[in-house]
Amino acid sequence: MSESIVDADELRHRVAAFLAEHDPATTDRLEFLRARFDAGLAWVHYPAGLGGLGAPRALQQVVDAEFAAAGAPDNNPRRIGIGLGMAAPTILRFGTEEQKRRFLRPLWTGEEVWCQLFSEPGAGSDLAALGTRAVRDGADWVVTGQKVWTSTAHTARWAILVTRTDPDVPKHQGMTYFVCDMTDPGVEVRPLRQITGEAEFNEVFLNGARIPDAHRLGAVGEGWKVAQTTLMNERVAIGGHALPREGGMVGVVAGTWRERPELRTPDLHDRLLRLWVEVEAFRLAGVRLRQQLAVGEPGPEGSGMKLAFARLNQALSGLEVELLADEGLTYDDWTMRRPEQVDFTGREAGYRYLRAKGNSIEGGTSEILRNIVAERVLGLPAEPRVDKDVAWKDLPR
């Protein structure tokens, strides 16, 4: 492995050499993905030996474009979003060498799906109040509690899990972070049906699940610090993708508008145009944000993109149902199902409207995100806190 800095040309050479040895048309998909990982072309900003080359993160798009142009199979990133976006950066930052070698390769290839055991019935926006207990028992930890809002728990092999290990200290101090084996007999996954009719999420009951201490991420009592890394990456993952003009929900509504002139009213026209303008302005803000990142000047703008995305998605999907008038009174299917991923375009307007309601709740509510913008970007003072210096076990609940 050369020590020289890897640039875009070097990466193109490496991809070309890789493709010459691994013809995407004839190589087994999984073999191809494993070999790509081993060649350091999975996520180029990761270290050598762990799927990367220590290259600048911005160069990943160069590699992805070359593979896409060659018709190479990908790792279906939408299906393994939690692993890629949240578990992987946390393992990279806090994992031991052994943990990194064990978990990252099958995570990236999609052989092992990951889920996130964070939120609880009593700890949503106030995640640090969580009460799932982990108690040391020899070389293991025994975990008891309940988690909710867990996407992909029913397909996941592994989970990232935050637990309470010391109830006698203030809530931010007594937490510990683990990798949890979802096949452990103490783990029970139950579908959690949503307002859409389907169960994209689950509740997960931990009934004395055993986790070896070797699967702890970070030090005992440092779970909050580790969880911060996961959550920062989650928000980047939710708000950060590049779209062409009319690339998202607005394109769906604009398409209906163009195809169905009989549905148009002046009021809907005005509202559609207002939303179209806003979506375009925020799309440009996303373009600008990526330009700032590319020149190494990351701005605070990223913290707000999810806020805007949630509000606009909700407004547009609501407008679409109203636009459809008679058809808006119907719904495609209330049947309880367990989809592997969110499908905004494969379903009808009513589904989009209902599913979009989750956009301002999942990954940090819009209210919490406004606090973050106000306090971390604008520098406004925090609300007075009554829970900072109180032992977790003494908090009112």
Added chain:
Amino acid sequence: MSDPDLLYSDVEDDLRASVRDLLADRCEASALLARVESAEPYDRKLWTTLAAELGTAGLHVPEERGGQGASTRETALVLEELGRSVAPVPFLGSAVLATTALLGADPAGEEAAGLLRRLAAGEATGALAVPLATGPGAPFPQLVGADPEGTLTGRVGTVADASAADVLVVPATGPDGPALYAVDVAAEGVAVTERVSLDLTRRVADVALSGARGRLLAGPERAAAALDRALLTGAGLLASEQLGVAQWCLDQTVGYVQERYQFGRPVGSFQALKHRLADVWLELVAARAAARYAADALASDRPDTGVAVAVAQSYCASVAVHAAEECVQLHGGIGMTWEHPAHLYLKRAKADEIALGTPGRHRTTLADLVDLPA
């Protein structure tokens, strides 16, 4: 076509710094408040420094035509800073509207070329004699008639910066059709009467021409396109001014809510206020991208310029008004007083919402451009 550059270059940052320094020194709030009720509401000395010495009057005019040879990106940046300080200078009327109209005249025409040089050098101040509410795409105005000798008669109401101008660029209907004429404000038959303006730092005036002598700048083959380009450029660049207005409003309010104590704590610690400021901040993030895109599209004459301008002007106009209204509200009682400068920004934001096409008119334009018919 390459991706638009939505960032600020180092050169642009330098330009911003020099304009900001000048304005910090010469456009302080209490002096500004005193000036708006004085006999000289426009600051001519500041304008001379800005236009002639800093060379901002001809930024997007090519060097061979007497300008700086920069682009509308730089002009937009100056507007951003002028908006941030609601500086009482006729930059929009002269350096943007009149100058861009002249850029659309035949470069070989002596009259237009000479006037363009004077405006770009800051030797003279111009104004474009159209009602400020006129937006791009409007029909050529029929307010002024010209006879074959170039004698102009008619009235044009609410012209921006006319009371600070030496020369008016007048769209008129001549014997051969639409035309642009230059009219000296001091000439016989010209009356410029300042109105009591909502915007205290950018005045509107009524222009009455009764047999005034006009010098032909552009005839029927160029006049309508030159005027429309001026209005399109004005609308697109005004978005940067609106961005500057909104930025000042946000910055001031964020500062104030940290100093102001009620109920034993800074009012900025209440979520009811914080969330509103977070929303204004977020609108500014999008407004900056939209305004930069419009300035860049105008600079490189992208096919998408019409969409860029309609998006920027309809969005940024509303953001500036919202930011200024929140500024007044979140300042509480002091925000309602004449002595606090917040009202100067509210008045500018509200007037800018009407200027060069309301948000609704720009959305109507956009509906055609992006195929979303009524």
